[in-house]
Amino acid sequence: MSTLNVPPVLPSPRDDAMQLYRAFKGFGCDTTAVINIVAHRDATQRAYLQQEYRAMYSEDLLKRLSSELSGKLENALLLWMHDPAGRDAIILKQTLTVAKNLEASTEVICSRTPSQLQYLRQIYHTKFGISLDHDIERNTSGDHKKILLAYVSTPRHEGPEVNREMAENDAKVLYKAGEKKLGTDEKTFVQIFSERSAAQLAAINNFYHGKYGHSLKKAIKNETSGNFAHALLTIVQCAENPAKYFAKVLRKAMKGLGTDDTKLMRVIITRSEIDLQYIKGEYLKKYKKTLNDAVHSETSGHYRAFLLSLLGPNQ
Structure with a gap:
């Protein structure tokens, strides 16, 4: 659920353009x-x-x-100011090829739905004249590269339907590929995590927990590391509860000395028109403090005012 607060009687784009032009003048x-x-x-x-604005003021x-x-x-x-897909494309170009912030690239790719990723790949190619897959190929490595390439290019079902028998079998297969053997069969993890729907992955996690006494998340942490682990954890956590996942990301951005403003603005801005209301609920439940209060204490000035406007009422 979006937190975006649009006025009930909306001024025309022309009126908005004129107001902005006045704000810039002088x-x-x-x-x-x-x-x-x-x-x-x-x-x-x-x-x-x-x-x-372009038409009126060239x-x-x-x-x-x-x-x-x-x-x-x-x-x-x-x-x-960008639309969601265009914004994701810009973030990915920046984090993959300029800033080399692979944690951010991984978060964006592994938290998006199959239809969002499909559209994002088209926009990326249109904007930069090169495919997203090419930039992933050039700027990542190993199993991390394999999971990102598989995840952006594999069509997945988006509905809530679950094949319980298949989920139970996948839980067994993942256990055999990871915790049961010496070393990890990463190829199996890449295949299942990139081919199964979010609902199916959540079901696999339930079966895994029931059979082996702990979550798939714990198994991933035990069996994998680095950016590959981050990709798998993002996929499984977003399959279960994306709002809870992003509440944790925001907490991490504001925890300790200093604030990771790049992460803070990225999550608030990219989720504002999707599920920021739910993220606020999860944040309050987990950290006993409203997200608005946390942002207020970690930011200042007009930057703070802008983020708080996107967050909506403090609740």
Whole structure:
């Protein structure tokens, strides 16, 4: 469930464009006015706004925002202005080929649905003139590369149906490929994790727990490591409860000394129009503090105001 708060009576894209133009004019930018508009528009409305701004002022709105803003707010707001698939493509290009932040690339790929991934691959190729698979191939290695390539390219069912017999058998196969033998048969893990639907994987996890006394998550931690383990853990946790998974990611971003702002803004911005309401619920349940309060204490200024606008009411 989205946390995006769109006004009941929506101004036209033309009105929004004019308001933004006014906010940019003169000495300094009226940043509050900018946030009040863009943080309360959905992906379609943001796209219309950009088209209208270009038509009216012969200027790219993203370039103008970039010249008017700076720092964390600039990064967050520019990321927000894209549609979800375009934004994921930009994050993946950046994390795979520039920043080499493979943890972030893995999180994005392994938490998306098959239909989201299919569309993302098309957009990626259109935007960058190169396939996502090619960039994964060039910038990752070993079993981590194998799971990412299999996960982005294998069609999977998205419905809630479960084949219980198959799930029970897969649990046995994974046990034999991992905890039962010396060493790990990674190929089996790659095959099952990339071919089974989310509902099916959740069922495999239940059977695994029932048969062997602990979760598949614990088995993965015991049997694998590094980015490969991170990919498998992301897949299985998102199959069970994506909101709980992202609540943990956000906690990790804000825990300890300093805040991982790249991670914080990435999760809030990419999940805002999908399931941020559920993530807020899971965060409160697990950490006994609202996500809004946590973000408020870890951020400041207009950057804080923008993230809190996306999070919606504190509850």
